[in-house]
Amino acid sequence: MKKSIAFLLLLLFPCGVATADVGVFFVPESGFLRVQGEVIMEPGSQAPFFLLFPTAQITELWADEMLEYNVQRGLHGTVVTLRLRQAKPQTLSFSYEGFLSPGGSEVLLDRDSLWFPEFSFAIGSPQINLELPANWELGAWHSQPPMYPALTVRNTALAAAEEPQAATTPVVDTTGREAVSRIQMQVTRLTNSINQRNASEIDALLSHALREAGLAPYLASLPPSYGPVTSSVPDEFTILFSTDKGFRYQASVAWQERGDHLELAAFELTPLGTPIPRELLSSVQEFVRELRLAVQGDNQETLSSLIDADIPQGQGAVLKFLFSLNPAVPWTVEYAVLEPFVVTVFVPHAEHTKLLLNLGLTPGQSHWIINRLEIVPVG
Secondary structure (H helix, E strand, O other), rough: EEEEEEEOOOOOOOOOOOOEEEEEEEEEOOOEEEEEEEEOOOOOOOOOEEEEOOOEEEEEEEEEEEEEEEEEEEOHHHEEEEEEEEOOOOOEEEEEEEEEEOOOOOEEOOOOOOOEEEEEOOOOOOEEEEEOOOEEEEEEEEOOOOOOEEEEEEEEHHHHOOOOOOEEEEOOOOOOEEEEEEEHHHHHHHHHHHOOOHHHHHHOOEEHHHHOOHHHHHHHOHHHHOEEEEEEEEEEEEEEEEEEEOOEEEEEEEEEEEEEEEEEEEEEEEOOOOOHHHHHHHHHHHHHHHHHHHHHHHHHHHHHHEOOOOOOOOOOHHHHHHHHHOOOOOOOEEEEEEOOOEEEEEEEOOOOOEEEEEEEEOOOOEEEEEEEEEEEEEO
């Protein structure tokens, strides 16, 4: 007997628009995973790609303008690169299967496991139809920064035996005056902890799933140059954060009861700002590709031309840092907004070292030039 669960995962990549409908069959005891779905993709180049777990076997792959595709396997992942006749919006159909590492009574599927394709192009809010064996259920879902879908499944029988504790009760009524006051208090504590860059205090406000996802160190790694953070709560499901630098973010949240206090059960963060035009996004994506290739080719002359000579950290220091990054993995543009012009690049440097690079860009004669660099470790 199998259970079927349908739910929405919000993949917050505000740089583009695409939709997906995906079917997932997962057997946690053995780790067997089969995924089949379609994505409306808007590729920024004729060679878009996606990442999967190392043992993934592609059983179907087709796009309207696809000429061929290439699969490269490594110890930490599988890179599937398409070659397109034209880089235009089109449907990508895919199917794959393989074995993930089996777990115990709870299994976390997240970015580290690469259970879901990590696309080099943006996707919107896919509906995930999840099938599980009997005695297994969806425990919780959340998005791990930088907004890759993560979910926990649990064995109801084993979990009850291993963890004989009271179940967490979600907050049902968050509209009353007392509930709103409690939420505001928790948001104030969260904001103060972010300003203090105190990961342990942030951790105390989070559910187990969000702690496991590494949300606390992520929020505590906000660059000091952003200045103090302020927050507001327009409703019980939304927190708006602002910084002295003018950056604004919206967090979509959910709360649950844990003992006698509220904790965050879901947290999805996305920048607020003027959407970036598609042509500008394509230009930025191509620039990031050139940046990575210059590092990969150890081309100091080219890389120097992409960095402002007056960058605050010094051009030499920035060159040294960029050359230290891993160019063998894809670098992807995760966020881009116009006001202020912010481009955030995700670099999965190593298994336990992942970075967000916040780049300030200014137009040059023939390409973009980096005039500001901020580094945020995310795992």
